[in-house]
Amino acid sequence: MSEATSTGYPEENYLTQGSTLKSWLLTTDHKRIGVLYLLTISVFFLLGGLFAAGIRLELATPQGDLVQPETYNRMFTMHGILMIFFFLIPSIPATLGNFLIPLQIGAKDVAFPRLNLASWYIFVIGGCFTLWALVSGGVDTGWTFYTPFSTLFSNSHVLPAALGVFITGFSSILTGLNFIVTIHRMRAPGLTWFKLPLFIWSHYATSLIQVLGTPVVAITIVLVAFERVFHLGIFDPSVGGDPVLFQHLFWFYSHPAVYIMILPGMGVISEVVATFSRKRIFGYKFMAFAVLAIAVLGFFVWGHHMFVSTQSVYAGTVFSVLTMLVAIPSAVKVFNWTATMYNGAVSWDTPMLYAIGFIGLFTIGGLTGVMLGTMGIDIHVHDTYFVVAHFHYVMVGGAIMAFLAGIHYWWPKIAGKTYPVFWSKLAALIVFIGFNLTFFPQFLLGYMGMPRRYHAYPEEFQVLNVLSSAGATVLGVGYLLPVIYLTYSFFFGARCAQNPWGAVGLEWETTSPPPTLNFDEIPTVTGEVYDYSPKKEAQVV
Amino acid sequence: MSVHVSPTSTYVKVFLTLILLTATTVWVAFYDFGILNNVIALGIAFAKATVVVLFFMHVKWSSPLIKLIAGAGVVWLVILILFTLGDYLTRTIHYTAPPI
Numbered sequence: 001m002s003e004a005t006s007t008g009y010p011e012e013n014y015l016t017q018g019s020t021l022k023s024w025l026l027t028t029d030h031k032r033i034g035v036l037y038l039l040t041i042s043v044f045f046l047l048g049g050l051f052a053a054g055i056r057l058e059l060a061t062p063q064g065d066l067v068q069p070e071t072y073n074r075m076f077t078m079h080g081i082l083m084i085f086f087f088l089i090p091s092i093p094a095t096l097g098n099f100l101i102p103l104q105i106g107a108k109d110v111a112f113p114r115l116n117l118a119s120w121y122i123f124v125i126g127g128c129f130t131l132w133a134l135v136s137g138g139v140d141t142g143w144t145f146y147t148p149f150s151t152l153f154s155n156s157h158v159l160p161a162a163l164g165v166f167i168t169g170f171s172s173i174l175t176g177l178n179f180i181v182t183i184h185r186m187r188a189p190g191l192t193w194f195k196l197p198l199f200i201w202s203h204y205a206t207s208l209i210q211v212l213g214t215p216v217v218a219i220t221i222v223l224v225a226f227e228r229v230f231h232l233g234i235f236d237p238s239v240g241g242d243p244v245l246f247q248h249l250f251w252f253y254s255h256p257a258v259y260i261m262i263l264p265g266m267g268v269i270s271e272v273v274a275t276f277s278r279k280r281i282f283g284y285k286f287m288a289f290a291v292l293a294i295a296v297l298g299f300f301v302w303g304h305h306m307f308v309s310t311q312s313v314y315a316g317t318v319f320s321v322l323t324m325l326v327a328i329p330s331a332v333k334v335f336n337w338t339a340t341m342y343n344g345a346v347s348w349d350t351p352m353l354y355a356i357g358f359i360g361l362f363t364i365g366g367l368t369g370v371m372l373g374t375m376g377i378d379i380h381v382h383d384t385y386f387v388v389a390h391f392h393y394v395m396v397g398g399a400i401m402a403f404l405a406g407i408h409y410w411w412p413k414i415a416g417k418t419y420p421v422f423w424s425k426l427a428a429l430i431v432f433i434g435f436n437l438t439f440f441p442q443f444l445l446g447y448m449g450m451p452r453r454y455h456a457y458p459e460e461f462q463v464l465n466v467l468s469s470a471g472a473t474v475l476g477v478g479y480l481l482p483v484i485y486l487t488y489s490f491f492f493g494a495r496c497a498q499n500p501w502g503a504v505g506l507e508w509e510t511t512s513p514p515p516t517l518n519f520d521e522i523p524t525v526t527g528e529v530y531d532y533s534p535k536k537e538a539q540v541v
Numbered sequence: 542m543s544v545h546v547s548p549t550s551t552y553v554k555v556f557l558t559l560i561l562l563t564a565t566t567v568w569v570a571f572y573d574f575g576i577l578n579n580v581i582a583l584g585i586a587f588a589k590a591t592v593v594v595l596f597f598m599h600v601k602w603s604s605p606l607i608k609l610i611a612g613a614g615v616v617w618l619v620i621l622i623l624f625t626l627g628d629y630l631t632r633t634i635h636y637t638a639p640p641i
């Protein structure tokens with residue numbers, strides 16, 4: 001990362017346009033809204049992380065000796081709800097996406113700036129309902145709200161939690177809608193679809209899922225609430241309903257929701273790999289179509305969560321085959337990142353370390369997903385720690401690694417400051433080691449048959465569980481470090497150059513941090529995307 | 542992009558159509574058509590939604606892109622119903638393994 005020369009640092013930028021609380025809470029600047037989201041989701045991540053810490057602490061010993069079983073149920077439920085709906089789903093789109101989409105397409109803002117602010121407020125209101133559920137005692141249904149437990153039997157605070165998720169859904173829909181319209185209508189002159197960075201393509205695909213899928217989970221949650229309060233016969237078999245119908249409706253959204261979490265991450269990784277390999281992304285068009293393919297195919301596979309429900313084996317077979325098809329575009333992504341690095345001038349800066357971590361961990365998460373999509377294996381490991389390990393490899397090893405890669409890559413753009421190289425590389429290493437130590441043992445535990453969602457377990461599982469808990473501590477340190485040095489950097493860090501990585505892309509053609517309206521003059525695009533020609537290379541150094 | 546402005550009479554017609562279709566729903570509810578009960582009720586509901594989307598929400602006068610996006614919503618609903626029925630309608634068919 002190169003530091004700023006005496007000239008070139010913008011004294012006037014989006015951060016200097018008012019420092020009062022009001023100037024932040026009433027802003028319609030997509031960059032400030034991105035920062036608001038970043039702060040909010042960090043709080044939810046911390047809360048969700050505390051519950052994870054509680055879970056790992058309980059599981060350090062085979063006996064359920066730390067908390068009551070009821071409390072344990074509430075801990076893993078709150079962990080899931082907070083992490084999925086309030087951290088992972090908005091993590092990259094609402095922060096980095098919000099900040100960067102207008103910059104990358106050469107626009108002054110998103111298409112609907114006030115709607116953008118409204119979606120942040122809706123997110124916060126939804127979060128408040130969930131916190132209300134939390135402080136009044138929590139929920140014990142699991143983040144999946146499965147019926148009939150959630151509608152007929154649970155004595156916990158299902159309603160406020162469900163309402164929180166319902167409300168937050170609208171924030172997600174509005175963000176997606178905003179991005180779709182922005183990408184369609186606000187591109188700079190000359191910026192045709194196949195000149196768009198893959199970060200934009202992946203956010204476009206993500207937005208489609210948000211708009212097409214989220215309404216289904218919203219209405220499903222309303223049905224749960226109605227059945228709980230008015231005893232309608234939708235999911236309750238004693239009055240003509242069917243609990244498995246809930247699983248159909250829920251997973252129709254919640255499988256694609258996995259791609260809401262991972263596709264933006266793939267966008268980040270594409271940018272980082274191109275920049276730090278000094279090469280155009282290998283097979284650019286394939287990469288663009290691959291994210292769209294994943295987004296669309298993702299809507300045809302939800303039944304793989306229901307192999308051991310009463311779902312018909314014929315439907316199960318179809319869902320199983322379709323699930324495996326998702327592996328094809330996913331593999332295209334992984335192979336093309338690798339091919340981009342091949343013969344590239346690879347540099348090992350912090351964002352690239354996270355990106356390489358992502359590629360490896362996502363591959364493990366994805367391949368174990370193919371295993372789980374195989375009905376025979378799934379029946380063996382269903383509801384075990386194998387599943388837990390699988391989706392943490394995708395969501396923590398994938399989505400959060402990509403989030404950290406993106407934060408470290410665009411931090412100079414967001415804050416206009418440098419961060420300590422040594423500490424950031426150390427943190428990347430600690431996160432990688434801590435992550436694998438936490439979750440690899442869970443694959444083994446699951447394969448040996450340890451079920452998920454229990455607070456006690458047979459003694460022979462203790463060694464692997466202790467390893468996992470120890471890893472969680474390491475991982476916690478790895479996550480805490482960036483919070484500390486980035487906060488320090490934001491206030492006291494050295495000013496950085498406009499384009500510290502020597503990257504191409506419209507976002508680097510404006511100052512760091514950018515002015516409120518992003519560009520003094522709307523750029524006209526003539527070159528290709530990822531144009532890392534040797535000539536540019538020489539200019540950078 | 543020019544914005545289409547509908548005359549008030551269009552909205553009145555939409556309103557009257559919706560009222561008429563609602564009345565039809567109530568009226569047919571008094572007769573038992575057997576297996577067709579749900580088909581008729583959903584058919585009327587679908588007709589109402591179509592009127593709202595096309596005229597009240599101006600999709601009839603919108604660009605092809607808007608039509609595509611509105612159509613995608615319908616297609617996605619069909620995916621949801623089709624694959625869910627794919628489960629329900631095949632549950633009772635029992636699989637017998639072929640003799641080895």
Ligand SMILES: [Cu+2]
Pocket residue numbers: 254255258301302304305
């Ligand atoms: Cu799934």
